[in-house]
Amino acid sequence: MDMNRHDDEQLVDWLSPLFLGSYAENNELLEKVLVELLRDHVYWRRNIHPEDRPQIPVLAETGPEYRRFVGRMKTELHGLTARLKNSAPFFNPRYIGHMASDLLLPGLIAQLVTTLYNPNHVTDEASPVTLPLELDLGRQLATMFGLNTDPEREPCAWGHATSGGTIANDEALWYFRAVRYWPLAAASAMREAGFEPGEIAYGPKDFLQASDHALFNLPIDTVIRLRRALLAEVERKLDRREARRLAKAIEAERVETLGMAEFHARHPALGTPAVLVADTAHYSWEKALKLLGLGSAQLEAVAVNERMRLDADALERKLAQLHEQGRPVLAVIGILGTTEFGSIDPIHEIVAARQRWRKAGLEFAVHVDAAWGGYLASMFHRPDGTLLGHEEMQRDFHFFPSAPVYKAFAALRHVDSLTVDPHKLGYVPFGCGAYVARNRGMTDFISQKAAYVFDEAEATADSEYERRFRNLGQYILEGSKPGAAAAGAWLSHRVLPLDAENMGRLISETIRNCEYFFEHVDQLRDELDGIARVALPFEPDTNLVCLAINPAGNRSLARMNAFGRRLYAHLGVGEEIDIHTREFFGSRTLVHRDKLGAKAAARLMDELDLDPATFVEEPDDSGEQADSVFLLRHTLMNPWLSGHEEGLNYLDRYCRHLAALVRRELAD
Numbered sequence: 001m002d003m004n005r006h007d008d009e010q011l012v013d014w015l016s017p018l019f020l021g022s023y024a025e026n027n028e029l030l031e032k033v034l035v036e037l038l039r040d041h042v043y044w045r046r047n048i049h050p051e052d053r054p055q056i057p058v059l060a061e062t063g064p065e066y067r068r069f070v071g072r073m074k075t076e077l078h079g080l081t082a083r084l085k086n087s088a089p090f091f092n093p094r095y096i097g098h099m100a101s102d103l104l105l106p107g108l109i110a111q112l113v114t115t116l117y118n119p120n121h122v123t124d125e126a127s128p129v130t131l132p133l134e135l136d137l138g139r140q141l142a143t144m145f146g147l148n149t150d151p152e153r154e155p156c157a158w159g160h161a162t163s164g165g166t167i168a169n170d171e172a173l174w175y176f177r178a179v180r181y182w183p184l185a186a187a188s189a190m191r192e193a194g195f196e197p198g199e200i201a202y203g204p205k206d207f208l209q210a211s212d213h214a215l216f217n218l219p220i221d222t223v224i225r226l227r228r229a230l231l232a233e234v235e236r237k238l239d240r241r242e243a244r245r246l247a248k249a250i251e252a253e254r255v256e257t258l259g260m261a262e263f264h265a266r267h268p269a270l271g272t273p274a275v276l277v278a279d280t281a282h283y284s285w286e287k288a289l290k291l292l293g294l295g296s297a298q299l300e301a302v303a304v305n306e307r308m309r310l311d312a313d314a315l316e317r318k319l320a321q322l323h324e325q326g327r328p329v330l331a332v333i334g335i336l337g338t339t340e341f342g343s344i345d346p347i348h349e350i351v352a353a354r355q356r357w358r359k360a361g362l363e364f365a366v367h368v369d370a371a372w373g374g375y376l377a378s379m380f381h382r383p384d385g386t387l388l389g390h391e392e393m394q395r396d397f398h399f400f401p402s403a404p405v406y407k408a409f410a411a412l413r414h415v416d417s418l419t420v421d422p423h424k425l426g427y428v429p430f431g432c433g434a435y436v437a438r439n440r441g442m443t444d445f446i447s448q449k450a451a452y453v454f455d456e457a458e459a460t461a462d463s464e465y466e467r468r469f470r471n472l473g474q475y476i477l478e479g480s481k482p483g484a485a486a487a488g489a490w491l492s493h494r495v496l497p498l499d500a501e502n503m504g505r506l507i508s509e510t511i512r513n514c515e516y517f518f519e520h521v522d523q524l525r526d527e528l529d530g531i532a533r534v535a536l537p538f539e540p541d542t543n544l545v546c547l548a549i550n551p552a553g554n555r556s557l558a559r560m561n562a563f564g565r566r567l568y569a570h571l572g573v574g575e576e577i578d579i580h581t582r583e584f585f586g587s588r589t590l591v592h593r594d595k596l597g598a599k600a601a602a603r604l605m606d607e608l609d610l611d612p613a614t615f616v617e618e619p620d621d622s623g624e625q626a627d628s629v630f631l632l633r634h635t636l637m638n639p640w641l642s643g644h645e646e647g648l649n650y651l652d653r654y655c656r657h658l659a660a661l662v663r664r665e666l667a668d
């Protein structure tokens with residue numbers, strides 16, 4: 001008991017300087033540092049060329065136009081800040097809605113201050129200081145996932161900031177397509193030119209004779225080596241002019257040049273590529289397929305199990321089916337922390353499936369959408385980068401990490417690329433996602449300027465990649481981009497490194513919040529005994545929990561959903577809602593019957609004492625049936641939620657509030 005109190009005191013001491021705080025407790029710290037850094041910026045301006053005379057006259061501020069302008073600015077700013085007062089109060093432990101919380105002070109300050117210098121990370125010519133920090137941010141994240149960042153060893157990972165997870169997901173498919181389609185374009189151009197590369201050490205034995213199917217079904221690392229080896233042969237056998245002509249011919253045959261329609265018309269045997277992702281996928285995946293012209297119909301949804309994790313058997317069946325149809329698979333996406341439920345897909349099973357199917361001649365790239373759960377990886381690594389043992393980790397928790405969750409995180413170093421959002425569980429301001437690739441050689445396929453450099457040694461040298469990435473805009477989807485966002489995340493990781501003792505210590509509080517909620521939901525059940533039934537549709541894997549509440553005696557799912565919406569009406573924010581009238585802030589989600597699966601659906605209906613006949617694929621007009629179940633959804637990422645002092649436990653208070661809401665709604 002005393003030991004616990006001591007631990008808690010230590011934890012409070014450790015947590016206290018991290019955020020501004022729900023009461024803005026650290027306002028003096030923030031103000032002092034900001035003013036100091038602002039003055040520092042002012043002196044920097046003055047010292048560029050101190051001998052220049054100031055342009056703005058000393059008495060300018062007395063001029064009428066000057067004063068009118070300042071007046072307008074102040075009026076508008078006050079208007080804006082007045083309106084901002086009705087923002088969603090993410091920082092407050094009463095906020096358990098969307099994926100946002102208080103912001104880590106180091107990242108927040110670094111981003112605000114860097115904005116004064118306004119670096120543009122499209123190229124280091126516009127950001128000589130901070131663009132290298134973005135590349136370092138990529139290394140910080142890659143290391144957290146267990147990927148190699150030592151350029152002396154291949155493959156070497158790289159990563160960069162994006163505006164968010166959506167763009168990182170787009171980029172993942174953009175890269176995979178560029179690499180996987182390249183061998184087909186190269187073979188076409190070489191056949192056309194009558195260029196005979198001879199036997200190449202990578203890929204099919206006879207490159208020119210290989211089928212489109214064989215050329216597509218090559219692992220990413222193989223294609224990277226194959227390209228280098230082929231271009232080295234071109235360099236060796238052709239003179240400079242011929243070599244350049246052939247390189248141009250390859251570019252002309254690529255899918256990026258021809259477009260999907262024309263490319264596939266020229267390669268009719270290839271078939272339409274599919275992308276596989278669990279049913280729980282974020283909607284950005286549909287956008288990505290639409291955007292790249294792959295077509296959202298080619299996004300093959302894989303069923304999930306009752307824990308809302310991708311079902312490995314369903315994946316296996318889907319792959320077998322596609323293999324039989326002869327359809328190529330561009331990628332399988334695993335989700336590390338689904339947006340709705342926080343569930344963790346079995347990344348290890350996806351990686352194992354790839355090993356098996358590779359032998360059968362079916363290849364697919366593996367991307368992990370860790371927009372939400374990526375930062376949980378920090379809990380799994382010691383400061384020296386080694387992976388913590390499963391039992392060692394379990395000591396700090398009651399349930400976490402379950403064996404499948406542990407294995408999923410341990411398998412991250414085998415995947416081809418990942419999406420992670422510093423602006424979610426990284427606690428930095430919005431506008432900062434990230435894309436991380438295991439093999440930076442994928443960028444060989446991306447440059448917007450056709451590379452006519454064939455010298456393998458030159459193309460693979462570390463300095464070449466470093467030079468390349470200084471022209472970041474050439475290798476990513478975005479162009480001009482805020483250096484301040486990347487600098488904020490980078491600095492945050494410098495202060496709070498991405499290991500179990502630092503960032504992981506913070507994230508583990510979010511898991512403990514969730515375990516606390518899970519274990520104390522019985523109190524809510526007791527409190528509502530005879531009044532309403534409470535169910536957790538699935539055990540949480542991480543730090544998101546969903547709840548369903550059914551008034552006693554109600555047997556209809558549609559009516560339970562309507563009741564849930566009435567409860568949610570007290571938990572949401574909106575322009576016309578005064579946030580001060582809110583006790584707590586939550587969010588909601590609808591889970592379709594298909595997604596839940598028959599077993600989980602039956603169990604949930606039973607637990608809630610609902611008539612299973614009211615949960616149907618196609619509801620009738622009776623108003624009793626529904627095809628989805630409405631859930632209150634809770635993101636438990638604020639480390640102060642479980643309160644570290646008597647009477648300050650917001651999870652208990654939320655449960656009491658929810659019980660009161662239920663009683664009130666039922667009394668009406």
Ligand SMILES: *Cc1c(COP(=O)(O)O)cnc(C)c1O
Pocket residue numbers: 163164165166167169282284335337338339369370371372421433
């Ligand atoms: C949030 C999220 C995204 C999209 O990220 P944005 O930063 O909102 O663009 C993608 N995938 C998952 C799993 C997410 O949680």
